[in-house]
Amino acid sequence: MSPVRRSLMAAVSSSLVSLKHGLSHWCPHSSRLHNSTPALLASRTFHHRTFCIRASSDFANDNREYVIVGGGNAAGYAARTFVEHGLADGKLCIVCKEPYAPYERPALTKGYLFPLDKKPARLPGFHTCVGSGGERQTPEWYKEKGIEMIYEDPVTDVNTEKQTLQTQSGKLLKYGSLIIATGCTASRFPEKIGGNLPGVHYIRDVADADSLIESFKKAKKVVVVGGGYIGMEVAAAAVGWNLDTTVVFPEDHLLSRLFTPSLAQKYEELYQQNGVKFMKGAKIKNLDAGGDGRVAAVKLEDGSTIDADTVVIGIGAKPAVGPFEKVGLNTTVGGIQVDGLFRTKVPGIFAIGDVAAFPLKIYDRITRVEHVDHARKSAQHCVSALVTARTHIYDYLPYFYSRVFEYEGSQRKVWWQFFGDNVGETVEIGNFDPKIATFWIDSGRLKGVLVESGTAEEFQLLPKLARAQPLVDKAKLQSASSVEAALEIAHKSLQAEAKV
Incomplete structure (x- = not known):
């Protein structure tokens, strides 16, 4: 095919895509769908969108046809899908707050926390999309594919009328279609009860995990606050470091959102066999600092105290809606409301992964899913629907998993x-x-x-x-x-x- 013919076909493809980008409908703020999907699809309206076709890697005018905000799993899998459709080179830009290309975030509370003598995971080993058996998308991969990466410059504002984004450094980005893939942020303890003391850790990115590892190197007594995924995985890692580990949580048993009491008991017994202590039904009053200003103890509401030189808070996460509240939030489950194709109520703007409140078709309700499996699949579905004529509704089956005690020398x-x-x-x-x-x-x-x-x-x-x-x-x-x-x-x- 001649270069001229390829250019013409690209222009035609972009025109067709621009019609599709403008399709948008609003999912009601409701926990039930009531078989409304056919009616919603029938009511789609067309909106004109404008795009700029450029040569590969030519972003001098700050116009981007596709912009993804966020650098997590969803962004990486979305990028791969754009590449598969031949629509990444010179057209796609990813804006993220971290200095790293998208990576498989679950590794941070699993292999990344392994003791240094037990082959811990490190970048570039777990860049997307290795978690699903795909190609490792290192920073060089993005360059080779003509994808512009803007690192350490988070988006601070969006103008939906002018289709522009403002970044922390003052950069103004024009977009044709915008995909919000900002994920979640860790829920934190208030500063007034010691939530920001040195030695208190939260885990959402590589920098967080690196900081925790430095604490583990010097630690003797670790308290993990929270009995969910983060708590269980971090506690298992601490065992590998031979640390005195206590897990504190207000519920009656581990992972209460999923495990039955009987099932949880089996896991609790395994952890106890590995030296982990549990304080169940316990609530934190505050974290105390020692003479050096670092955290030294965890005080409970019942008056008891647990000594600790390292505290890890794993009490959940909040959708990182940031400057995108104006796009439309779901006040029931949180996050940005989308339909079955991940379209928001604003034409040309989409949301995927943890931050998206979407119709869970199989159970007829609106939900958010904070899990890598959904991040991957929602990204692939959204981009495929965006750049092709496919309109089938996302039909996700909830899936959760965990892997712990996998380091060398573990008995189980x-x-x-x-x-x-x-x-x-x-x-x-x-x-x-x-x-x-x-x-x-x-x-x-x-x-x-x-x-x-x-x-x-x-x-x-x-x-x-x-x-x-x-x-x-x-x-x-x-x-x-x-x-x-x-x-x-x-x-x-x-x-x-x-x-x-």
Whole structure:
């Protein structure tokens, strides 16, 4: 194909894309969809958008056809999808606050925190998209693909009428289509109760993890505040450093948003076998400083005190909406409201990953998902819909997992996976040695399933079960002699419904 013909085809493609960019509809601030998707799709309106076609890497006029704000997983996977469609070279710009190209953020509370003698993960080893088996997108990769990267210069303002972004350094960026992929920020303790004391850590980026590692090198007593993902993963890492570790949280058991009390007990026992202590049902009053100004103790509301020279706060996260509040927020689940194609109410602006409040089609509700799997898939779906004529609605199946105690010398490596919805009654099979499974059953149908230490084949079965939601015989499941036998019962239920 001649250069002239390629140029003409690119211009035609851009014109067609500009029509698609302008499609936008508003998802109501509601927790239910009420079968409204067809009506919403039918009501789409067209808006004119303007674009500038340029030669590769020519950004002298500060006009960008596509701009992604954020440098996390979602941004990296979105970039890869633009490349796959041939629409990145000279057209795509990524603006981020970190000095690094997008990376697989889950590594920060897993392999990155391994002791220095146990082969910890380090960049560039976990740049996207290695987490899903894809090519490692190093800074050189972005240069080779003609993608402009603006590092350490977060966006401070957006003008939706003029289609411009203002960065912290004063740079003014003109965009054609904008994808907001800002993720979340760690929830912090107030300064007045010691939330900013030296030795108090939060983990959201490489700099945070580096700071914690420096504390681990000198630490003797570590207190982890929070019994969720962050708390469990950081505590497991601290064990690898042979540190005196205590986990404090207000709930009755670990990971209360997902684990049943019985399931949590199995994990708590494993941690206790590794020397971790738990303070359950405990609330923090304040963090005390020592004579050197560093954190020295955690005071609880019941008057008790836990000595600590390092404290890690893992109490959740907040969507990083920043200057994008005007784009439209969901006041129920937080984040930026989007439809099933990740379009906001503002034509030409999209939101993906942790920050997006989207329709969870399978369960007919609006939600946000703070997980790498959704970050990857929402990015791919959004960009594919943006640059092609595809209009099928994002149909996500909730998926969560964790991997801990994986460093060399660990007596027991832990890896569980969960698919579906944790609603209804539960059936637990297995004794955690070596594996365990929990099934969630609602109105006779299998809604969710978790397996610890499963095989590759068993893990591949879980999403099939959770998506199909087959009718299962609860009594048969309860009488299963093993995890393998229980999964086989569920599998046969799935096959029986497929034949109907």
